Amino acid sequence: MTVRRYRSGRIARTPVVIAGAAAGTVGAAIGLSAHFARRVLTPARLPEARTIVRAVDSDADGRGRIWLRGPDAALPGKYSFIFDDGSSHARLGAALEQVVRGRDRLVAREVLAVDRGSLRPGARGRVTGWWYTDPAELGFETRRVGLRLEGGPSWAWIVSPPADRALDGRWAIHVHGRGALPEETLRGVAPFARAGITSLILAYRNDPGAPRGLRGRYGLGLAESRDVDAALAWVREQGATSVTLAGWSMGGTACLIAAARGPQHGLVDGLVLDSPAVDWSGLLDRQARLSRVPTGVARLAGALMQLGIVRGAVPGRRSTDIASLSPERFAAELRVPVLIHASPGDTFVPWEGARRLAELKPESVRLRQGAGEHVKLWNVDPGSWERATETFVRGLTEGERTP
Known part of the structure; x- marks a missing residue:
């Protein structure tokens, strides 16, 4: 490479120098985006204690x-x-x-x-927002069972309604969010029990006592939905004839996928979602802002996951299909009623995804606007949260196919 000097002593930047600088900038952007993508996909070793x-x-x-x-x-x-x-x-x-x-x-x-x-x-x-740490605190009969997921053996809690209210064949499966544990969902179980519905609280991949996810990573709901599918198959074997899926945050994504396109979707009669991650592109943008990095980094990270350059956690696939995790796709595929608890004050998962889904499917998706932070709406007003949920699931039990 040759350089030319101006009389002032400055180095004249040749095309080779400019190209090298540009390549370095692009490489740095890709590296930062890949790091961001891996952080989204990888569970924290320990929960924050700040x-x-x-x-x-x-x-x-x-x-x-x-x-x-x-x-x-x-x-x-x-x-x-x-x-x-x-x-x-x-x-x-x-x-x-x-x-x-x-x-x-x-x-x-x-x-x-x-x-x-x-x-x-x-x-x-x-x-x-957990509140309960053991299902026995709810006051209903509980037991722990083993079940097999795609990656190996796992476990779940079963919460049974009072014997005089129990409805044959009516089940619910409760699915927690990213970075949480099954205990997160216990707040939402009582309305189902009062409606006569038996609940299964699922421990899925990367939970203690459950299989490790592929490469130890999350699948943004895509991998976790396979565990919901396995739980649906298990409750079918126990006599379930209809199942309501209850998902929190990323657990909501997993429930949407299982209900919309999973192999057991015909068993699902409805969804109850709290602060669900409906639009992962918008969610990545929000996380970028929270991390104080440009939103372009988040969009490039999404592209790297979509292309499989940053490997995902879905067995048999290199890529993480973020394009399929959008309100438009879910609206086109869902065939069951949905109740969504969401808050404009959610600083972690933008509520616009839930609002967009309700706008696209007004005949079957009800958006209940609450107040509070991410997955903490129950904590602000548990009475309203539980009444809305119980009314909704009772309507499903009585054969009302729209909220």
Whole structure:
């Protein structure tokens, strides 16, 4: 390569130099996008623990309270606080007081119960919408069963309705979201039990006690829907004649796929979805903004997954078919009624995907607009959430094919 110097001493950039710089820029963009794509597909080794206990005391009425600093500390509603690397659990009521000290915002919440562990200053954990940690807390008969998924043996909880309400052949399958565990879905089980429906709470690939996903990755609902298919086949063997799928976040994606195009779709009579990931292209854009990277990085990451350049987690396929995870595709394929709980205030999964699906299928998709953060609508107003869900599933039981 040769270079020319101007009289000023500057190096004149030849086409070779310019091309090399451009290639370096493109290579950097591809590398960043590939990293972003792999992060979306890969489960975190440990859940985040960015909320810290600053103090534990009592308010003027003698109620126990905890002072927290960190994400979601001030959210309205009632929540679980999971701390000590997941080994400890407390239930927190409403936010009682907020104090700003320098850069810190401390929030006091009522302590309703400490189920495991000991709340103390310095403890780290996360505020989550789970609330229940064991199905027995719901007050219904429960048991744990084994079932086989595509990658090997797994397990599930069965929650049975009261014997005098149980409906023959009516089941529901509850599917948690990305980075969560089956416990996440327990909030949504009671309305099904009151309606006489038997519930299966599924542990799918990458959950503790379940098979490892292909390459240890998630499939954005595409791989996980195969586990929903396996659960549908299992409940059919137990005598199920119709099954309602209840999905949270990415679990909602898996349920949509199973109901729209899965091998057991004929068994599905309806869907109940909370904060579902309906539009993965829009979701990747949102995640890019949250990560403070250009949205172009997210779109290139989607292309790399779509082309299989970044390998996905669906057995037998290199690619992750993000193009099929859109409101338009789901609207064209769905043939059953759908109830969606979603919030415009969801900062993690854009609610526009759910709204678009409801606009495209007004005859069969009902969008219930709630208030709250991602998969935390029940926590803000559990009564309304459960009433809407119970009314919907009772309508399915009575043969109403539209909400």
